[in-house]
Amino acid sequence: MVNCESSRKNENNWDHFSIKNILHAIALVLTFTAHALHALKAESIVVAELDCPESTTCTTCTKKPLCSWSVELQACVNTKLLRAPQSNLQQLIIHNETRCPRFEAVNKSSVAGVSFKYTVRISNDAEGSVTAFLAGSTITCCIESCDFRGSVVDDSIVCVAVRAPRSYFADGATALISYIYVMIGDRKLRFDDDADHYYTIYDRDCPATSAAEANDCATCLWTDGGYKHYLKSCPTGDPCTGPYWVYDKRDADGNEKLRFADDDLVRVRCAEIGILSVRPLYAPRTGSGTTAMTITVRNHRMLAENRTVTVAVAGRRCEDPVTYDDQTITCSVPQHPSSVAAASSTFAGPVEVVYTPTSSSSSSRSSSTMKTTRFALRSSETVGFVDPETISVSPTCGPASGGTKLTVRGRFLDAGNAVRVSVVSTESETTAETVVMTCDTVSRDRHTIVCRTNATVVRHRENSSYRYNESRSARVKVQFDGGPIRYVQSPASWTVCAAGDAALDAGQTFAGTVSGGTAVPVRGIRFSCLTDAQFYVRDRDGGAATYQHAAGCRVANDTYMECRSPDMQHASSSVGVVPATFPDFGVRAWYCGEGRASDLPVQLQLFRSSVVRSPFSLYADPVYVDFEIRDGAIVISGGPSSTSGRGYAVPDVTVRFGNSTGACQVTSVSRHEIVCRPTSTTAATVLDHLRRVVVTVGGDGGYACDVHKKITEHRKDGRGGKLLLFAGVTLFSCCRDVAIVSAAVLLIASIICVLLLRAVTKNRYVISVDT
Structure with a gap:
């Protein structure tokens, strides 16, 4: 008999495998397919992102991963997209920068009326495959138009001889610049240095030695906006050209020369002609003064010959530009009034220097298109117009004799070129402020100004120091470039200390308790310039050891400070008998702004050789x-x-x-x-x-x-005890019945709880047995 149960079981298993597992397998296949498509797409994206064709030389091409240089195509291609190279062209695919062939123009100048052969040397071709390929190719040399043949001679490409007639120099130019390039079939031969394309033809014989010594000329090549730019400028003293400017603009491939209007503005972007630095980088935004700017331009003097120089700083005109040396320009930016500055939305920007030909430049021997062309240089650094903030100053006081090093802290404290710090006072709101002392700048940066004070320039009261408690009386004032004035915010007042050291009044008595902390009034003179003052008491243990106990003091004004008595609980054994006296005590403090600490003497000690003063009295803690x-x-x-x-x-x-x-x-x-x-x-x-x-x-x-x-004693009375006993008996009598009833209720409740607990326990036991 067939086991139906077994068959059904197998049938269920088969159904489970055939449905769920097949669906699972399909899902896996779809997942793997999606991953493969994603990987293929990612790879295509990577290939697209390589942008190998953007590299136009072998050196720049082979520096990129997965990019190779084709000598045959003179182009940079993706290595993965290359077809299997033929055996004879296998070595014309360059994968490594060190194997790139080099092409360099041998000579770059000649004289008008004399024939010359443009020659390009081939190097870094150890196996000769590149030279052999070029020798078997059609070579055409192009000077503005492609109509000169070329050939490979040994290790060089030599173009046929050509000559520039002298009639080209009829307009008075001393040199002409020609753009020459070489075609290999229908492909342009790529040079590593674009300057090799430019060939100079002079109107006179200029020996090679003279041309080599004439290193004052500046040559610039840059790419901007899809165009190639070439600029060459020579100074008046150049032996080959004299003062000379030439500018050439071409399409990205260099084949087509572009024309431009005479009054075009050319923005030069290259290292040989450019702005090296600008100082300062921050200037006051508002005020009535001016900020002197210093701009360093490479080859500035040559650029400025027969040209007018204008400077703009973040859009603001920089007035009266002056050439300081061969590469330095100085000019002044006026500070705007607050109303004008508020309307302006430009607070930062680069510096731009523009060179415009003057009328006298028409006599120069530059090309005719250069007579009115303006050239502009723009700095990489930006200048910001800011509002300086002076937040704090330390120390907060100093002697009238000067010498205090002040440190002012804040924001944009390096704004402008010049800063002047001074301490000023006003006797009243109706009087003008008076300069109490000046402060010579030592250093400054974005967040700090450090200066050293000079002696006061005003008379002080005898045996006292000025304490300016009101903000209008004495403040630290900072002025930037003769314009905006800032007063230090914290503290708003500053103390100028009169000549002489602080001293204590004679005849004072000082006392305290063993635990300390009590007030010790101290009177004297010139306290305003004291910091970190301490009242100390010294005691000895009968031997050579000396112990010092100290507590802080608070200076209230120039003649009074309040100290605290020190804790003497751990003093020597002599404190066991109090009251006690300690003759070795005093006040020690730091002199503000001077960096020194010393004990304050008694005033009479300034005039007498010895003075007896009362010792410090110590009393026991009160009880x-x-x-x-x-x-x-x-x-x-x-x-x-x-x-x-x-x-x-x-x-x-x-x-x-x-x-x-x-x-x-x-x-x-x-x-x-x-x-x-x-x-x-x-x-x-x-x-x-x-x-x-x-x-x-x-x-x-x-x-x-x-x-x-304090406990107050009362008269004893026996009736109170009897009354308490009577109250207790009465309370028990009144509450007896209630107590009996309560006890009975509690007993009955306890019995009921015990019975219920037994019943529940029994039921649980029976269920457990049956199970």
Whole structure:
């Protein structure tokens, strides 16, 4: 009997293979086909993107991948598109730059009326295959028209002799330039150097030695807009031509000479005749001054002979151009008023120099078409018209004697040629500003100007220094090219320090606490020019070791600074007994703008050989035991042996509420107590619940302690205990019935939960067994 189940199973498998697998195979074939078409398309795109025909010489062609040079076609072709070369032409396909044949004109000049043979030397043809191919080809030499035969002689192509009649020089020209090329069959022979196509015929005999020495001539070849351009210019001192200009414009292949109008503008783009540099690259956009531009042009003096020079900078006319030397032009660009500058949309652009023939140039011996032709040079660099910004200056002060190195920072600070920095002041809004001191420029770049101040040019008050707190009183002023003026923005004021060093007043006393941070007032003279001032105290451990403790100072004005007492918690063992005194202390600071730091002397030391000053007094940190509320004020009491109130003052103390928000202003400090009053924003209920305050002496990092409210003792009364006991019994009696009912409910609920849990567990067990 046939096993139907087995047959059906095989049938299902076959159906699955025949449908799904065949579809899968078809999909794979389509995918591979698509990939192949994509690869073929990509390859064709690569071939198209190679653009081998754009290369017109063997050297440039073989530098490209997949490009080869055909000597037979004198063209660059795609290597993959080449047909299988015939054996006799196999070596005429060049794949490597080093195997490219070289063609070079042997002589490039002759004299009118004398016959000459244009000769091209063949080189880099070790196997002679290229020479043999040329020898078997039809060679035609072309001078404006193709009507001269040529042939291969040894390793050169020699054209038949031709002669230029002297009648060609009737217009007074001293030289003629002819374009000569060689045809191999119907293909133009490609030279590596296009200059070999240009042949010069002089109106006089010019020995080769003289021509070689006449290296002042400039020759330019460039391609622009699908045209080939040739320009040659010689100076007045050239022994062969004298002052001479010739310009030739042809189609891209060089076969057709193009005519142009006499007043055409020719834009020259080559290395021999071009703008080398332009300075400055940034100029003030607005103002009432002018910016001097310096433009360096190769062969400028020769180009400028018998020609008028005009210069434009980013579209703005540069006035009064002057030739400084053989290659330098200087001119001035006027700054525009703000209204005119705002209307202009051009803020940057290249420099363009245009050479236009003058009327006297008609007597020169250049070709007649050159008498009115203008030539323009354009710079690769651009000049931008900008608005300089002076953002900051450091340091912010300096001595009246000068010598401070100022550094001004900002944007476009290299705009223009000249910059002048000065410190100016005005006594009032109605008076003109006065130059306090000048600052000689040391260096500058895009973002910084560095200058050094000179001595002040105004009189200063005796034993003081000018502190200009208002922006109109004293500012650092920067002026660019005599035009736009900028004042430093930060800081807006600058300090000129009077002659002499800073000093401390005599007779002052200084004190602090062990934890430090308390205010130490310091008075003296000439503080305005101090920076990074520190109040220090030195102590010794009984031996040779010396320890210094220091804290910072803030200069308020020329005669007052506020220092902080240093932290003396880690001082030597002598601090264990306080109060203590330290005779070795003082203020050390840096002098702004001078780069030196020193201790400030006491003023009387300037006149006496020795002066005794009070030592620095150090007191223990205060101790506070409790506080109480009196008439709405918080009174914090010190201990019986406390030194509270010594070494600090009201501004050094702050009081914070320990368990609530609110502020308390300290009104008085004495040896026994601190009094502070809550501010108007503090709620009245805060004081009723206040149990703790935090007292800080010396600010952050200083001394802090918790002070609790004083406990007031009340009279004992036994009736209170009896009353509490009675209340407890009464509460139990009232709540007894409720408690009993609650306990019963909880017991019944517990029993029900246990029964339900057992039932669920049993059901689960039975199901597990049956399964």
